[in-house]
Amino acid sequence: MSKKALYLLGIALTIILGTFLYVKFCCNGSMETPAADTEKVPTVAVKDNNFVPFVLNGSGINFRINDNLKFLKNSAALIMPVSDSVTIGVENLKTFLISNPKQKVTITGYATSDETNTTKFENLALARANDIKNYFVSKGLLEAQFDIKGEIIDKWKTDLDTLLGPADYKFETIDTTTTANDEWSILKEKINADPLILHFNTNKSSDNLTAVEKQKVSDIVKYMNQVKDASVLVVGHTDDVGNRDSNIILGQKRAEFSKNYLAKNGIEASRITAESKGPDEPVGENTTAEGKASNRRTVITIK
The missing domain is CATH 3.30.1330.60 (OmpA-like domain)
Incomplete structure (x- = not known):
């Protein structure tokens, strides 16, 4: 084989070897199939259900919001100020009672059995009902349209040391014929x-x-x-x-x-x-x- 042929053969072998080494060592990563992206899990907001709704539900009125009047543990005094959303409900109640002067509402207050009663009332639950009534009266509602009751129970929903809306409201049935x-x-x-x-x-x-x-x-x-x-x-x-x-x-x-x-x-x-x-x-x-x-x-x- 002539020198020229050997020379050309060497060049060819060099190119082949170089290409092999380049593929194996230099570009190995780019030849692999990329890994699939990790699936993104959407963030889900944790729903806060730590509330007792403020509900006024009777014949001619239906008001409900996820907020309420609040009391500190062992206390018969409403926490002030009352939220705007609850105030709107009280105004709705006022309008309803003005239009229905014969309507009576019974406020039942609640207290837990482990709370201490330091009021003049028979129990803390009754004292809370009375304070709610007084708040309503301060907003222009008529005292004569409210009765109060108190009930002691084992537990009530709380936020730390605050009881959330420990009361409910019963609208007495009116004898419309008699009225x-x-x-x-x-x-x-x-x-x-x-x-x-x-x-x-x-x-x-x-x-x-x-x-x-x-x-x-x-x-x-x-x-x-x-x-x-x-x-x-x-x-x-x-x-x-x-x-x-x-x-x-x-x-x-x-x-x-x-x-x-x-x-x-x-x-x-x-x-x-x-x-x-x-x-x-x-x-x-x-x-x-x-x-x-x-x-x-x-x-x-x-x-």
Whole structure:
């Protein structure tokens, strides 16, 4: 083999050997398949359930938040200040109770059996209920709408030395039928105690009512719209001028005039009875002009 051939063969072997060594030692890491990335586990926030919700739940009110009134262990005094979220609930309660004056709420306070009672109350639980009531009253709620109870239990949810919302609120059921009947009975008594009386000039009638008379008409209409089995009695009266039979007829005309006026103002004519007493039930002396004027009238009441 010639020198030139040996020379070329040496060059070729050098290139092959160099390539082999480069691959084996210099670039070995880059030839490996990269390891898969470690899976990233999303961070999950730990949910804090260390609360007792403030709940106001009755017919017509439903309020709930994850916050509450708080008491230190062995204490009957509310921790102040109360949070804004609880204050909003108290304002909702105030609005509800103003709209429902017959509503009563029983506040039941709680204390644990290992707490010490240093109050004048029978137990610490009752003292806490009373302090909650006083707080409500300080916010403008009526004391008469609250009753209080106290209950000793084995344990209650706490945050270190703080009891979280140791109370609940029971909305007493209202007898709406009785409440409604009471309201309309009071209105009926008001109408009949100071009845609507319309006065007339001799042989004349007028529907020019005063503001007070118009309010009385409004009360009668309101009552009749609510109490469906009620009826109105309109009685016509006269002075003693002329004979009795003529005055009975005149009194009836006055009663019918008043009946028509009421019918035009929202009361069904079929629910209005018109009758005449003529000159038989005077309220003034018929010997004077003033007395006669007071006798010329119709009196309107609820039957």
